[in-house]
Amino acid sequence: MFSRPLRQTLTLLAAVALTMTGASACGSGDAVEASSAGDELAGAKFVIGSKDFTENIVLGKIAVHLLKAHGAEVVDKTDLGGTAPNRKALESGSIDMYWEYSGTGWIEHLKNTEPIHDSAEQFTSTAEADLAKNKIHWIGPTPLNNTYALAIRSEKAQELGVKTVSDVAELSRTKPEEATVCIETEFSTRDDGLPGLTKAYGMTIPKDRVALLDTGVVYTETDKGQTCNFGEVFTTDGRIAALGLTVLEDDKKFFPNYNAAVTVRQETYEKYPALETVLQPVIAKLDDATMQKMNSRVDVEGQEPGTVATEWLDENGFLGR
Incomplete structure (x- = not known):
């Protein structure tokens, strides 16, 4: 038989071991549900949406997991x-x-026709106008600027001698058969898309030389060079480097700045002002290079957006673990 002091010691060690095992279990599996970075949003419930392309889905997942970690219930x-x-x-x-x-807020939602070239002024003007007109509050902006661009496979760029969008406009007049473009459906109708771009640069591109494709297919077809020579791309997309595409200079500075931010209804923001405190440190970390890496992990390496978002938050200490 063990003496009383030894029994007490063994009991204490068992309890410690059990506690450590429980803690380890809580840290495995669905870690975001179990971890907590704070209770600033305890009792809150949010429905979070996102657009349907990789970067915006990753950003959406970042918001989902971050707000959960701060006590909110999230749909x-x-x-x-x-x-x-x-x-x-x-x-x-x-x-x-x-x-x-x-x-997008400035051109698409607020219906302005001319972008503001200074990124800080662009964001401030957009945020102030959207709040005043539509009661939409903008939390941001991120350093990342995910603007549109035209890209071409590098060997074809050298063959055609194109470096700028003005070169593409000239090509559309001198060698129209080479001025073929792959774009998304949304880009085909937006004022900050193909209609505005062709007008600003004086391009003439017939409809039969424009292919409307899903986002991912735009990149692969631009790389192949069979459907099109030029493709609409996002400058923070990881596939640009992975496929060896050359991004053409927007020499007339047609495209606006596209700094990301969380848009939230004003009534929600007023009810939960802690959203600003929780989101801003994360927003400040999201620059072009960071976003390119996360996008590449999804689009090039085949990882899930939720996994990429959670791991980035955890690596940067935003999940309180």
Whole structure:
């Protein structure tokens, strides 16, 4: 038989071991649910949407897991669709927030025709106008600027001698058969998309030389060079480097700045002002290089957006573990 002091010691060690095992179990599996970075949003419930392309889905997942870690109950509606469905859902109250871009807000939602070239002024003007007109509050901006661009496979760029969008415009006049373009459907109708771009640069590109494709297919077809020579890309997309594409200079500075921010209905923001405190440190870390790496992990390496988002938050100490 063990003496009383020894029995007490063994009991204490067993209790410590059990506690450590429980802690380890809580840290495995669905870690975001179990971890807590604070209780600033305890009792809150949010429905979070996102657009349907990789970067916006990753950003949406970042918001989902971050707000959960701060005590909120979250309904995940990421990958909801394009810009219009998300904005409509936000305005109607079907979702409480989603990540939007300053240039999109300025041109698409506020119906301005000329971008503001200074990024800080672009964001401030967009945020102030959207709040005043539509009661939409912008939390941001991120350093990342996910603007549009035209890209071409590098060997073809050298063959055609194109370095700028003005070169593409000249090509559309001198060698129209080479001026073929792959774009998304949304880009084909937006004022900050192909209609505005062709007008600003004086391009002439017939409809039969424009292919409307899904986002991922735009990149692969631009790389192949069979459907099109030029493709609409996002400058923070990891596939640009992975496929060896050359991004052409927007020498007339047509495209606006597209700094990301969380857009939230004003009534929600006023009810939960801690959203600003929770989100801003994360927003400050999201620069071009960071986003390119996360996008590449999804689009090039095949990882899940939720996994990429959670691991990045955890690596940067935002989940309180």
